[in-house]
Amino acid sequence: MKTDPKYGPAAQTPQQRAYVLAQMQAVRPDLYKKATGYVAQLYRRYIDGELSWEDVCALREAPSQP
Numbered sequence: 001m002k003t004d005p006k007y008g009p010a011a012q013t014p015q016q017r018a019y020v021l022a023q024m025q026a027v028r029p030d031l032y033k034k035a036t037g038y039v040a041q042l043y044r045r046y047i048d049g050e051l052s053w054e055d056v057c058a059l060r061e062a063p064s065q066p
Contacts, residue, residue: 017047 025032
């Protein structure tokens with residue numbers, strides 16, 4: 001498997017990215033329970049490999065959220 005530096009060494013596949021997201025949610029459940037539909041869509045796009053985590057964070061914090 002070719003490593004994509006966009007995701008780091010620990011989250012190359014959708015399953016690995018889902019695991020990473022689940023671990024972050026376990027650490028901060030209060031933060032992730034309040035996720036809007038837009039933010040949940042960003043998380044799905046991260047898992048699908050469309051966005052890096054940095055992209056998710058930037059879009060999540062952008063003032064022009066739909």
